[in-house]
Amino acid sequence: MKIAIIGSGYVGLVTGTCFAELGNDIICVDIDKEKIDKLNKGIIPIYEPGLEELVKRNKKEGRLAFTADLKDAIKKSDVIFICVGTPPRENGEADLSHVEAVARIIAEAMDSYKLIVEKSTVPVETGEKVAAAIKAYNKHKVDFDVVSNPEFLREGSAVNDFMNPDRIVVGANSKKAIDIMKKLYEPLKAHVLVTDIKSAEIIKHASNSFLAAKISFINAIANICEKTGADVEKVAEGMGYDKRIGKAFLNAGIGYGGFCFPKDAEAFIRIAEKNGYDFKLLKEVQEVNKKQRELFIRKIEKALWVLKNKTIGVLGLAFKPNTDDMRFAPSIDIINALQKEGAKIRAYDAEAMEKAKKIFSDITYCKDAYEAASGADALVILTEWNEFKELDLKKIKGLLKNPLIIDGRNIYEPEIMKKEGFKYISIGR
Numbered sequence: 216m217k218i219a220i221i222g223s224g225y226v227g228l229v230t231g232t233c234f235a236e237l238g239n240d241i242i243c244v245d246i247d248k249e250k251i252d253k254l255n256k257g258i259i260p261i262y263e264p265g266l267e268e269l270v271k272r273n274k275k276e277g278r279l280a281f282t283a284d285l286k287d288a289i290k291k292s293d294v295i296f297i298c299v300g301t302p303p304r305e306n307g308e309a310d311l312s313h314v315e316a317v318a319r320i321i322a323e324a325m326d327s328y329k330l331i332v333e334k335s336t337v338p339v340e341t342g343e344k345v346a347a348a349i350k351a352y353n354k355h356k357v358d359f360d361v362v363s364n365p366e367f368l369r370e371g372s373a374v375n376d377f378m379n380p381d382r383i384v385v386g387a388n389s390k391k392a393i394d395i396m397k398k399l400y401e402p403l404k405a406h407v408l409v410t411d412i413k414s415a416e417i418i419k420h421a422s423n424s425f426l427a428a429k430i431s432f433i434n435a436i437a438n439i440c441e442k443t444g445a446d447v448e449k450v451a452e453g454m455g456y457d458k459r460i461g462k463a464f465l466n467a468g469i470g471y472g473g474f475c476f477p478k479d480a481e482a483f484i485r486i487a488e489k490n491g492y493d494f495k496l497l498k499e500v501q502e503v504n505k506k507q508r509e510l511f512i513r514k515i516e517k518a519l520w521v522l523k524n525k526t527i528g529v530l531g532l533a534f535k536p537n538t539d540d541m542r543f544a545p546s547i548d549i550i551n552a553l554q555k556e557g558a559k560i561r562a563y564d565a566e567a568m569e570k571a572k573k574i575f576s577d578i579t580y581c582k583d584a585y586e587a588a589s590g591a592d593a594l595v596i597l598t599e600w601n602e603f604k605e606l607d608l609k610k611i612k613g614l615l616k617n618p619l620i621i622d623g624r625n626i627y628e629p630e631i632m633k634k635e636g637f638k639y640i641s642i643g644r
């Protein structure tokens with residue numbers, strides 16, 4: 216099939232590349248010319264395991280192209296995926312201006328039947344509004360369908376998630392559109408759930424909010440464990456064996472960040488509000504998440520007493536491992552708070568330092584974890600990169616001014632850390 220992907224970020228680039236890998240002809244479009252130039256030169260603007268190799272191969276074999284010319288891409292394609300960003304507005308609602316802008320250009324450019332696929336995460340009823348906008352600006356009066364096809368991939372394992380989805384959700388109200396979508400996804404041999412458009416839109420917000428709730432739930436439990444002397448890791452394990460609960464997303468820590476959970480939960484609260492429902496449960500999920508960072512900052516302050524002129528080594532900046540994405544990363548609030556108190560930061564992240572440099576100018580970026588620990592009064596772990604789990608702890612101890620580790624991701628065993636001679640502070644243990 217001939218497909219245009221509008222928005223070549225974390226979702227669009229992975230979606231386009233994977234559909235090319237499945238044998239389709241793909242044009243990835245972006246408004247950001249610099250991004251398109253890089254992609255045309257074979258430079259991948261994001262870090263995502265396995266993506267670079269797939270982009271290069273499919274580009275070389277002529278199934279994947281990159282352009283900033285949206286109209287041309289629309290004319291050449293039968294299916295158009297909208298993968299632009301839907302960032303939060305100041306009031307927490309999703310900013311749909313990019314989606315709206317794209318819808319209008321599609322309407323003006325399309326000169327034959329097009330299937331327009333909403334893949335960006337959007338509030339319920341956006342599909343209707345996209346269809347209405349396209350109808351209003353439909354210059355050549357051609358037929359079209361709009362479907363909702365929310366994306367569930369996780370950054371850090373996006374290619375694998377796209378190729379092996381738990382389910383594919385298609386919200387549609389036309390048989391023609393459903394048939395095209397089923398054909399497109401057929402090679403993945405995954406379960407395709409067909410719903411109405413609004414239900415598909417809500418499935419995405421409900422899923423992300425539910426996962427965020429699991430994280431906040433175990434963080435609330437971690438706080439009770441700390442007060443009572445229980446071990447949240449054991450509690451989570453004991454809960455997770457129950458098939459009704461499951462082990463995933465029961466990791467206590469400094470809470471969720473990234474471009475999905477915080478903004479999607481906030482947007483869902485606003486959607487509920489607009490529809491007359493006070494989603495108190497989800498508000499509390501967000502509140503627990505916010506508090507979790509504050510509690511972690513208090514832990515650092517308590518352990519170091521005065522922060523002014525103390526040097527803190529920070530391991531991990533990205534919002535989670537295996538990505539370079541810094542959007543809404545807990546590290547931002549935590550480092551800002553420590554700097555406000557006068558602490559000096561030496562930081563290392565395996566992939567996110569280039570993006571972090573646009574956020575923090577006044578921290579020392581280090582070449583590895585050992586350099587970050589060197590001469591520091593404490594080492595703070597903010598992202599659970601695998602390489603941090605395998606550190607030479609004797610070497611770390613020798614480099615630190617004070618053998619203090621404050622671990623926001625529970626990557627070490629307290630018993631081992633004690634034996635190694637560290638003062639080790641973690642979450643819920």
Ligand code: NAD
Nearest residue numbers: 222223224225226245246247299300301313335336366370
């Ligand atoms: P992103 O910021 O990485 O990518 C969006 C891209 O759209 C950018 O490159 C931007 O330049 C481009 N763009 C904006 N306006 C445009 C226009 N008018 N024409 C062409 N390109 C335009 O964002 P992302 O992380 O890929 O997220 C995209 C959507 O997918 C969001 O709605 C997000 O909530 C959702 N989503 C994200 C993830 C994730 O893990 N990142 C997972 C599932 C769903």
